Amino acid sequence: MKKTWNFLRFELKKNLWAFVVLAAVCTIPYIAQLSTMTMSYTYEEWETGEHIVRIASSQIGTVFVMLGVLCYIIPILVYSFKMSKRGVDGYYSLPLKKGKLYLAKTVLGLLLVLVPYTVAFWGGFLTLLCREGNPYAMGWYVPAYFGGVFFGICLFGINAFLFTRANKAGDGVVFMIAYIPFFWMLYAYFIQVFDLPYSYGNYEMDLFTFGGLIDFGNTISYRIMQYANRNFSPLTFVVMPSLGAIGYFLLFFNLRFEKSENAEQVSESWFGYKMLIPVYTAFLLALNSGDLLSFCMFAVAAIVATIVYRGKFKFDLKWWGMIGGALALGLFLGLMIG
Amino acid sequence: MIKIKNLTKGYEAKKDVLQNVNLEISDSCVFGLVGINGAGKSTLLRLIAGVMRAEQGQVFVDGEKVYENERKKQEIFFLPDDPFYASGVTARTLADMYRSVYDFSEETFYEYLGKFKLNEKLPIRNFSKGMKRQVFVALALAIAPKYLLLDEAFDGLDPLARLVFKRGLVKLVEEKGATVIISSHSLRELEDICDSYGILDHGSITCSGELEKDLTKLHKFQAAFEGEITKEAFGFECLSFHQTGRVVRLIARGDAEFLLEQINALKPLFVEEIAVDFEELFIGEVEARGYLQ
Numbered sequence: 001m002k003k004t005w006n007f008l009r010f011e012l013k014k015n016l017w018a019f020v021v022l023a024a025v026c027t028i029p030y031i032a033q034l035s036t037m038t039m040s041y042t043y044e045e046w047e048t049g050e051h052i053v054r055i056a057s058s059q060i061g062t063v064f065v066m067l068g069v070l071c072y073i074i075p076i077l078v079y080s081f082k083m084s085k086r087g088v089d090g091y092y093s094l095p096l097k098k099g100k101l102y103l104a105k106t107v108l109g110l111l112l113v114l115v116p117y118t119v120a121f122w123g124g125f126l127t128l129l130c131r132e133g134n135p136y137a138m139g140w141y142v143p144a145y146f147g148g149v150f151f152g153i154c155l156f157g158i159n160a161f162l163f164t165r166a167n168k169a170g171d172g173v174v175f176m177i178a179y180i181p182f183f184w185m186l187y188a189y190f191i192q193v194f195d196l197p198y199s200y201g202n203y204e205m206d207l208f209t210f211g212g213l214i215d216f217g218n219t220i221s222y223r224i225m226q227y228a229n230r231n232f233s234p235l236t237f238v239v240m241p242s243l244g245a246i247g248y249f250l251l252f253f254n255l256r257f258e259k260s261e262n263a264e265q266v267s268e269s270w271f272g273y274k275m276l277i278p279v280y281t282a283f284l285l286a287l288n289s290g291d292l293l294s295f296c297m298f299a300v301a302a303i304v305a306t307i308v309y310r311g312k313f314k315f316d317l318k319w320w321g322m323i324g325g326a327l328a329l330g331l332f333l334g335l336m337i338g
Numbered sequence: 339m340i341k342i343k344n345l346t347k348g349y350e351a352k353k354d355v356l357q358n359v360n361l362e363i364s365d366s367c368v369f370g371l372v373g374i375n376g377a378g379k380s381t382l383l384r385l386i387a388g389v390m391r392a393e394q395g396q397v398f399v400d401g402e403k404v405y406e407n408e409r410k411k412q413e414i415f416f417l418p419d420d421p422f423y424a425s426g427v428t429a430r431t432l433a434d435m436y437r438s439v440y441d442f443s444e445e446t447f448y449e450y451l452g453k454f455k456l457n458e459k460l461p462i463r464n465f466s467k468g469m470k471r472q473v474f475v476a477l478a479l480a481i482a483p484k485y486l487l488l489d490e491a492f493d494g495l496d497p498l499a500r501l502v503f504k505r506g507l508v509k510l511v512e513e514k515g516a517t518v519i520i521s522s523h524s525l526r527e528l529e530d531i532c533d534s535y536g537i538l539d540h541g542s543i544t545c546s547g548e549l550e551k552d553l554t555k556l557h558k559f560q561a562a563f564e565g566e567i568t569k570e571a572f573g574f575e576c577l578s579f580h581q582t583g584r585v586v587r588l589i590a591r592g593d594a595e596f597l598l599e600q601i602n603a604l605k606p607l608f609v610e611e612i613a614v615d616f617e618e619l620f621i622g623e624v625e626a627r628g629y630l631q
Contacts, residue, residue: 003408003438003439006438006439007435007438007439009438010434010435010437010438013434014424014427014431014434081422084422085420086418086420086421086422087422088389089384089389089416089418089421089422090418090421090422090423091422092388092389092390093384093387093388093389093411093414093415093416093418094411094439095408095409095411095412095414095439095440096408096411096439097406097408098406100408259390259391260384260389260390260391261349261390262350265350265351266350268350
């Protein structure tokens with residue numbers, strides 16, 4: 001492990017400026033926002049004419065949004081070496097096992113996410129403490145911070161896994177974005193089949209890949225504002241942590257099957273276009289079925305996506321079969337909705 | 339010692355890059371790996387370096403498999419034809435990276451940076467192709483690995499830098515007992531430093547051995563005849579045959595006296611034997627396989 005630690009130390013030193021810049025980019029606007037925002041406001045109750053003082057948002061959501069954005073940017077910076085032939089030659093020829101190399105890169109990535117978040121978070125906390133007439137329940141900032149760290153680690157794991165399924169950085173970005181509403185879309189189909197109300201269980205936010213972070217941020221924000229009328233959704237601590245754990249496990253487990261020569265080639269992972277195109281085609285068609293126009297629209301979208309994926313206009317019969325199968329499945333799933 | 343046994347590797351686009359490669363490279367030598375473009379030289383070097391995994395067969399370095407073998411890879415340094423460096427990285431940063439995982443001689447690194455007159459604090463992206471190569475040459479020599487793998491080793495280097503590099507390699511082999519495998523198209527450069535060689539053709543090693551010994555097995559003759567003469571007129575197989583008017587230059591394998599007798603039987607106006615170089619050996623071999631006709 002000594003070499004891994006040495007390599008990590010080198011990476012940390014190399015990225016020192018990245019830490020400084022990212023921390024500044026997150027902290028300065030957040031502190032500026034907190035310094036100038038209105039912390040409470042008064043409004044007149046229309047029935048009684050009574051003047052009521054309300055606490056405004058503590059804007060803690062801003063720092064969670066920044067954390068979320070970092071969880072999408074940093075995997076690109078950290079793992080894109082495996083998407084270039086030169087990067088693969090450079091890193092895979094080092095006397096480090098792939099697992100150790102990825103461990104060092106993952107720790108680096110997590111630190112690049114969490115250090116700017118930590119600086120911004122506590123910088124914001126101190127800013128609020130310094131403001132006169134602070135109405136917030138500042139004690140909630142401690143669980144808020146650790147909750148952010150927890151969900152940040154989960155989201156980074158999900159995105160690290162999704163990004164590294166690609167053989168080109170652009171494909172990796174597509175995978176991270178395409179999976180955001182993936183589970184929500186399946187859920188939307190499910191509630192339509194069983195004719196449940198859209199807001200059934202208030203689960204919809206939790207099913208986005210970053211949903212847990214947003215739901216946690218919203219709930220903790222209410223607590224900070226001293227409103228007790230919002231609780232954590234039961235799925236907040238289930239969906240995202242589970243996906244994060246699976247992401248980390250598969251990120252390292254799949255290293256044994258990874259072929260370094262695939263760098264810069266078409267992204268053939270089963271977690272990539274191969275699954276996304278037919279699943280999106282089938283379920284979106286099912287959710288929007290009923291007319292010829294939507295069928296044609298999704299057929300064209302599937303063909304265009306396959307062209308982009310394969311990188312050529314002419315593709316084998318099996319890809320046409322995949323598109324045809326997805327459209328047929330979409331029609332069948334649409335019939336289930338009725 | 340590097341031992342390659344029945345090594346096979348293919349890509350999605352090209353299934354048969356390497357087919358059943360068998361090769362032994364002894365310790366403390368400079369081995370020249372040559373072949374036409376697309377022959378599989380870079381792939382073979384990547385497999386030896388443990389960057390890739392073979393589909394079949396194995397690469398053994400001192401009897402151990404290399405892929406995912408951290409301890410063995412510690413003794414190997416691979417310098418690809420287009421080495422990786424991140425944007426904004428300096429020679430110093432790269433030295434720090436390699437120092438974190440290899441035994442690294444700062445003294446040697448600065449010695450070669452000085453010889454190449456390179457500034458360690460400037461971003462490498464601002465360097466010319468040759469200067470970038472010089473940085474990596476300095477890094478390779480500072481690591482001084484037991485096995486040094488160089489892909490397109492002399493590409494972009496000026497004659498002076500080539501000389502410095504070749505001297506560095508010879509020193510590495512002599513002082514540290516290193517084994518150097520060089521893939522290059524500069525066969526004249528390879529001839530200066532290589533003890534042994536291997537020709538890779540269509541994914542297989544078609545010819546390998548000690549360079550000096552194999553060069554003496556080939557004979558090159560230049561002869562002039564009264565009229566034009568065909569290749570078939572000679573009573574032996576020509577590896578290479580070129581005719582300019584009445585003057586013929588040919589390369590053939592076999593006993594020099596026998597070959598000379600055969601040429602004299604055709605009553606040349608004059609005939610002389612000329613030394614064969616590595617490039618001619620290579621061209622002779624690949625021409626005999628149907629290329630460059």
